[in-house]
Amino acid sequence: MKIQISAIVGARPNFVKMASILEEAGRRSAFQCRLIHTGQHYSPEMSAAFFDELGIPAPDVNLEIGSGSHTAQTAGVMLRLETELNERRPDLVLVVGDVNSTMAAALVASKLGIPVAHVEAGLRSFDRRMPEETNRLVTDVLSDYLFASEPSGVRNLLNEGIPQERIFLAGNVMIDTLMRFRDKAAQTGVIERLGLQSGDYAVATLHRPSNVDGVEHLACMVSMLAELSRHLPVVFPVHPRTRERMERAGLTVSGLILTEPLGYLEFLRLISEARLVLTDSGGIQEETTILQVACLTMRENTERPITIEQGTNRLVGTDPQKILRAALATLDAPPRSLAPPELWDGRASGRILDILERSLGGG
Ligand code: UD1
Numbered sequence: 001m002k003i004q005i006s007a008i009v010g011a012r013p014n015f016v017k018m019a020s021i022l023e024e025a026g027r028r029s030a031f032q033c034r035l036i037h038t039g040q041h042y043s044p045e046m047s048a049a050f051f052d053e054l055g056i057p058a059p060d061v062n063l064e065i066g067s068g069s070h071t072a073q074t075a076g077v078m079l080r081l082e083t084e085l086n087e088r089r090p091d092l093v094l095v096v097g098d099v100n101s102t103m104a105a106a107l108v109a110s111k112l113g114i115p116v117a118h119v120e121a122g123l124r125s126f127d128r129r130m131p132e133e134t135n136r137l138v139t140d141v142l143s144d145y146l147f148a149s150e151p152s153g154v155r156n157l158l159n160e161g162i163p164q165e166r167i168f169l170a171g172n173v174m175i176d177t178l179m180r181f182r183d184k185a186a187q188t189g190v191i192e193r194l195g196l197q198s199g200d201y202a203v204a205t206l207h208r209p210s211n212v213d214g215v216e217h218l219a220c221m222v223s224m225l226a227e228l229s230r231h232l233p234v235v236f237p238v239h240p241r242t243r244e245r246m247e248r249a250g251l252t253v254s255g256l257i258l259t260e261p262l263g264y265l266e267f268l269r270l271i272s273e274a275r276l277v278l279t280d281s282g283g284i285q286e287e288t289t290i291l292q293v294a295c296l297t298m299r300e301n302t303e304r305p306i307t308i309e310q311g312t313n314r315l316v317g318t319d320p321q322k323i324l325r326a327a328l329a330t331l332d333a334p335p336r337s338l339a340p341p342e343l344w345d346g347r348a349s350g351r352i353l354d355i356l357e358r359s360l361g362g363g
Contacts (some may be wrong), residue, residue: 002032002362006109008092009059010077010101012050013283016264017119019054020176021109022131024349028288030357036084037313038077041065042141043240049263053115054177070100070131078106091360096173097281098316099263103135111141115360119173119352121146123282123303124155129210136303145359147352149173149286150306150341170351174283175290178268179346185268193245194235194257201232202276204326207239211280211298211318215249222246222253224320225278229255235270237262259333264275276330278323284312290344292335296326310338326331 005025009018017039018035025031029310037059041047061084065076077100085093087332093109097117109116118139125133140146140157147170150156157167191198204225212218237258238246246253257334260272268287270334271277277288279293283306288295296316307313312335316326343351 003092003356004088004090004355005031005033005092006036006085006088006095007033007094008038008081008101008105009096011097011099012041012046012261013281014097014099014101015047015050015054015056016174016177016283020173020180020349020354021051021096021119022056023180024176024353028353031353034060034061034088034090034262036105037062038081038082038097038104039066040073040077041062041099042066043261045261045263046056046240051075051212053264054160054181065101073100074107077101078108079337080104082083082112085109085114090114092356093303094119095118095143098123098132098135098139100131100135103138105328106142115144116142116145117145117352117356118143119170120149120153122148122155122157122167123150124152124156125301125303127301131209133303145356147348147355149344150304150349152305168351168355169343170355171345171348172284172341173288173348174286175344176346176349177264178287178290181265181268182272185265185272188266188269190266190270192261194259196233196257198236198273199275201274201280202228203235203271203274204278205239205284206236206279206298207241208280208299209241210247212239212242215245215251217318218242218245219249219251219317220320221323222251222256222335224324226255226280227324231331232275232329233257237260237267252325252352253309270319275334276327278327285311285347286344288312289337290340292337293328296323296330298323304363306341310341312337 063080094333149172280298285307289307297314
C-alpha cells in the first residue's frame with residue numbers, strides 16, 4: 001500500500017515550495033499524492049503560471065475559496081476541505097508555509113485525526129500583528145511532523161514545548177526549487193525586455209498589509225522608490241493587493257518600471273542579476289541569500305534570522321527615509337555573505353520524504 005498524502009496549496013509561495021516536494025514524491029514508489037488547491041490565489045499570474053513553469057501537475061481538486069477576510073478564507077477552506085478529507089481519509093495532510101490555507105488545512109486534518117506534516121515549521125517573527133504569525137503558531141501546535149528550514153525554527157519549537165521527536169531540521173524546499181530552475185531562469189529574456197543592464201538595477205516588492213494597506217504610508221514608500229530610481233533603474237512588480245490599494249487611492253507613479261506580477265522564472269532571473277533587492281516578502285530574503293544578492297527587508301522583524309546572520313539580508317524597518325539611506329549605503333558597500341545556511345543544498349524535499357517514508361511505512 002502506498003502512503004496516501006493530501007498535499008495542500010493555496011497561495012503563490014506555496015506553489016514554489018510544493019513543486020519540489022511533489023517532484024521528489026513522484027519519483028518514489030512509496031507515495032501517492034493528491035494535490036488540493038484551496039483557490040486562495042486564483043489569478044492566472046498568481047497561480048496557473050506557476051503550475052506551468054514549475055511543472056506542477058494540475059490540482060486534483062480546487063476548493064475555489066477565492067479572496068475574502070481572514071475568517072471567510074479560513075472557514076471556506078475548512079468547510080470544503082472537511083468534505084474532501086472525509087471522503088479520502090489520507091495517511092497524511094502535508095502543508096507548507098504560513099498562509100491562511102496552511103492553517104485552515106492543518107485545523108481540519110487535526111480535527112479529523114489525520115496526521116499533519118508542516119514544511120517550514122518553527123519560523124517566528126514574534127509579531128502577532130502579522131497574520132502569518134498566527135498561521136505559523138496554530139499550524140505548528142497541530143502538526144505531527146515539523147520540518148524546519150533553519151536552526152531558529154528548531155529552537156523556537158523546542159521553546160514552545162513541542163516534543164523534540166516531532167521536529168526535524170530538513171533544509172529549505174524553496175531553495176530546492178531555486179536550484180532546480182536556476183539555469184532555466186537564466187534563459188528568460190526579462191532583463192532585456194525591460195531594457196535593463198545586468199547588475200545595474202534594483203528590484204522592489206511590497207505586499208505586506210503593514211506596508212500597503214495604509215494609503216499614506218504606501219504613498220511614501222512609492223515616492224521613496226521613485227527617489228531611488230534617480231540613482232539606478234528600479235523594477236517594481238506590483239502584487240494584486242498593492243495594485244488594488246494604489247488604484248483605490250489614485251496613486252500615480254513616475255520613474256519606476258512597473259510590471260504585473262512576474263512568473264517564477266522571470267522573477268528569479270531578475271533578482272539573480274540585480275544590484276539590490278528591496279522587499280517585504282519572506283521567501284525573497286531566502287532566495288537572495290543563496291543568490292548572494294544584497295537584500296533590504298522593509299520590515300521591523302524577520303522570521304528568517306539566518307538570512308541576516310549568514311546571508312546578504314538587512315532589516316531596514318519601514319521608515320521610507322531610513323530605507324532610502326540604507327539603499328544608497330548598500331550600493332556603495334554591498335554586504336558580503338558567509339556560508340550558505342545549513343542544508344540549503346537542494347535536497348530538503350528528499351530528506352523530508354525519507355523521514356515520512358520511514359515513519360509512515362508503505363512499500
Ligand atoms: C497571501 C498570504 C501572504 C503571502 C502572499 C503571497 C495570508 C494571510 N497571506 O497574501 O502570507 O505572502 O499571499 O502573495 O494568507 N488577489 C488577486 N488575485 C489573486 C489573489 C489575490 O487579485 O489570485 C488580490 C485580491 O484583491 C485579494 C488581495 O489580492 O483581496 C489579497 O489576497 P490574499 O490571498 O487575501 O492575501 P495576499 O496579500 O495575497
